[in-house]
Amino acid sequence: MGDTISTDAEIFIAKFSSYVDLSEAEIRVIEELTRDCMAFDENQDIIQESEKNASAYLLQSGWAIRYKIVPNGGRQIISFLLPGDIFGFRESLFDLSDDSVQALTPVRVHRIPAEKIADICDNSTNLSLALTWARAREQAILMEHIVRLGRRNAYERLGHLLLELLHRLQLVDKAGRSDYFLPLTQEVLADTLGLSIVHVNRTLRKLRNDRMIELDPQTRRLKIIDQEALSERAGYDQTFLDQSALTQDCVNDAVG
Amino acid sequence: MGDTISTDAEIFIAKFSSYVDLSEAEIRVIEELTRDCMAFDENQDIIQESEKNASAYLLQSGWAIRYKIVPNGGRQIISFLLPGDIFGFRESLFDLSDDSVQALTPVRVHRIPAEKIADICDNSTNLSLALTWARAREQAILMEHIVRLGRRNAYERLGHLLLELLHRLQLVDKAGRSDYFLPLTQEVLADTLGLSIVHVNRTLRKLRNDRMIELDPQTRRLKIIDQEALSERAGYDQTFLDQSALTQDCVNDAVG
DNA sequence: CGGGTCGTTGAGCCGGGTCAAGCTGGGTGG
């Protein structure tokens, strides 16, 4: 993550620009939104369970997770929040949302009060569309996670997740061609994939032995050696992430 | 489902009314939207994989599933679509959405072209909010499904799902106090819960033996004998479905 | 130097999968 970003707005401008043409004014709006910023430490909660908080957040840097605790004490990680992601809007609609968002690494976010969101959406179809698109994409990722949990074995789950993270990070320029910084403990992987820590450990070993990945537990650098082979083996199809798949036709239809 | 609905609009009006106050004009919009209607037979696809179709659907009657096929031939059911549900909007944003929607029973839907959606949202904050809320709720259900698959055993998964369906059906007046018509084969349950057919069968038997449920495979009538006990046993908390949890504060914030 | 967090490995067990067979009831054609 040693890249240099001149302003915090850049990552969001780049992300949105890949599927809509932003005007000068819209770019200025984004720059204003990203002017002030909140920092969270590792393991600190960003949104607490049952917090009534009508605002959204732009994730500037670092990794976060959305998770729920089940009655018997277990934790299920629902999704990863990566730089460039937007979150927290849905929660604001419910009095009680029983999921929480927590920083996995030091994190920087930009908070957007709900009234500002409404204001922005009213005044810019492009930005309104961007928000709609971000939510649609988030939903596609959740659906893929359901398939991963329901119909894949441990080896496939791990391979599939590692590929998804690679591609999501690449879209925001936070990964190399085949490697990235993976700040996850084996416990976090286990709680994401519905597996035990021990089995995650053994499955990672298998992936290493098969020369699918290289992972240095010290530096936390993950390298996917053969994306093609791993995609095949894990049943990975990155269609669900493609933002280029948004056609201008659809855009026009959707905004009327 | 022998209830009498004077017009198709009623179910949606009732649903939306539970968290926003609809104006006369908005009610007329809904009535117009539900004027014409498409019918699908059992097992017929409503939205095909990779269909580029910029429209949304209101589900009037019947059950449908959203699912994906995995490379090795398995099927994962991602969600159930019940009367009163809205679907198909997200798909319209992507060129390729790799999930499909299929009727489980005979189904009636109202199709809404994308430009009409945009038009409606522009002219009614209430209806725009309703759409936003419906999406948020759908996402909450997906998240709960992830927890179910990742951190619960077969017994809990089944119990949890049967309770969720009861409560969702009750909200649209399609279930009794503790029983409903469940048009699902054990294969459908298996593909939803990430289990094998055989194990679903045995687990249903356990639920019956424990006097948690009664289920007649012929009539397909399911009765949940002790909701309290089953909720406890399955770790079920219906918070994630509560629409009353939408506070007026939030509404005001969200629409600015 | 001691404690804490995370990773690693072995041994044994069990929840749930697989395979295979039989059952049941409704639908269809002769």
Added chain:
DNA sequence: CCACCCAGCTTGACCCGGCTCAACGACCCG
């Protein structure tokens, strides 16, 4: 009206992927 078929349900026997328990190792930090 019966014979057959077929989809869905049921049950038994066996197996295996993944879990649990337990111990140990490696590193970091105070």
